[in-house]
Amino acid sequence: MSKMPEGFLWGGATAANQCEGGFDLDGRGIANVDVLPAGADRRAVMSGRMKMLACDSDHYYPSHEAIDMYHHYEEDIRLFAEMGFKCYRFSIAWSRIFPMGDEEQPNEKGLDFYEKLIDTCLKYNIEPLVTICHFDVPMHLVTEYGSWRNRRLVDFYLNFCRALFTRLKGKVKYWLTFNEINMLLHLPFMGAGLVFEPGENETQVKYQAAHHELLASALATRMAHEMMPGCMVGCMLAAGSFYPYSCAPEDVWAAMGRDRDNYFFIDVQSRGEYPPFARKRMEKAGVELVMGPEDLSVLKENTVDFISFSYYASRLTSANPELSKQTAGNVMASMRNPYLKMSEWGWQIDPLGLRITMNSLYDRYQKPLFIVENGLGAVDTPDENGAIHDDYRIDYLRAHIQAMKDAVNEDGVELLGYTVWGCIDLVSASTGEMKKRYGFIYADKDNEGKGTLKRSKKDSFDWYKKVIETNGESL
Ligand code: BG6
Secondary structure, three states: OOOOOOOOEEEEEOOHHHHOOOOOHHHOOOEHHHHOOOOOOHHHHHOOOOOOOOOOOOOOOHHHOOOOHHHHHHHHHHHHHHHOOOEEEEEOOHHHHOOOOOOOOOOHHHHHHHHHHHHHHHHOOOEEEEEEEOOOOEHHHHHHHOHHHOOHHHHHHHHHHHHHHHHHOOOOOEEEEEOOOOHHHHOHHHHHOOOOOOOOOHHHHHHHHHHHHHHHHHHHHHHHHHHOOOOEEEEEEEOOOEEEOOOOHHHHHHHHHHHHHHHHHHHHHHHOOOOHHHHHHHHHOOOOOOOOOOHHHHHHHOOOOEEEEEOOOOEEEOOOHHHHOOEOOOOOOOEOOOOOEEOOOOOEEOHHHHHHHHHHHHHHHOOOEEEEEOOOOEOOOOOOOOOOOOHHHHHHHHHHHHHHHHHHHOOOOOEEEEEEEOOEOOOOOOOOOOOOEOOOEEEOOOOOOOOOOOEEEOHHHHHHHHHHHOOOOOO
């Protein structure tokens, strides 16, 4: 019957390109996330191996309208307030503020939109948590500069940050520099706008791009601390610990290696330096990072204040390459764990894995954590009266919230908040589908883009309201 600590930030999370729509309104420019089609080609485009640098008429691009939060944000935030949200995490579309990315002056209409959205949150005492970059890069920066492989992106990103901090200081305390920064290694076009040329050394490009993002993150952290004393800047990891397939030391070692692929980013952002294992790995892979003379001291002196992460599932790996090929449905290759159930999309359901992941991250970094994504993507079918009885989602969330409570109350992990992913239905990042729904609020829109966009409450809406009301006591 335990509760969460006083002031705990319960809420929900979304990302601009997955919910806003209005992709060409009020001066917004096109971004990498707008040329990701729904359907069979999506994965190849996201990985950077199939070049799709503009939209064509053969594909459907779900971000263009999404659930049109651009025009519905007041109604949506009112519903969040009705659930009792203390916090709403959303991202700012870079190309709404800098349509091309390399302009000197921001697009005022873009800034106005986010200021109004934030004012709406504040009216309901909802703390905004802003993701500065949730995978998006203005397309012009991709085609003209090669995206994050080019160091000039650091300056463009910092101009973007300066515009945001100037306009939003005093209104936003919590900031995240990059969503799931480690996604760059797994889906480089979706995660960082990287497209590869045939024969190019992809590993070199990815790590160089990662260095530029890490540097940009540190410089943004410095700027935020200077311009907005008292603000809190966090990094963001696509988390989920790797389990070894067996107790064979080789499998344990393989699992440690896979975890380190991801920890590497957070090690730099939280501890301020490249860990020795990462240096060795890059050396072995022939990666030579090009750095400026000040880069290492910038990283060292500007570490993040808290560690945020997404958690959907744990992962499983083996040293045996034949075995480790058998993957379950996650973006990051993982074997099927026979002890776990799976979602309809093959994502393995492991609440205790959340407690394990929280403890691992807290042991490693000793900084407050923030769970900024967790939830179940499922098919919701309205009954004859239009009601959605999503007890499967309630079960998933109940078990994960219990694990989170245990990590805090039993293990002493410091946790700032918990925002459920896709608190209102939105477009799935990995598949481009609407059918993969996470929300407490149903948005009437289908995979083909049809629907009234009408919002309605699912059963989980009232359930989560009670969870928040009782500060986690009633699950
Ligand atoms: C995270 C992303 O990877 O997982 C979100 O930050 C994404 O953008 C979420 O939507 C859930 O994944 P999916 O593929 O089910 O939308």
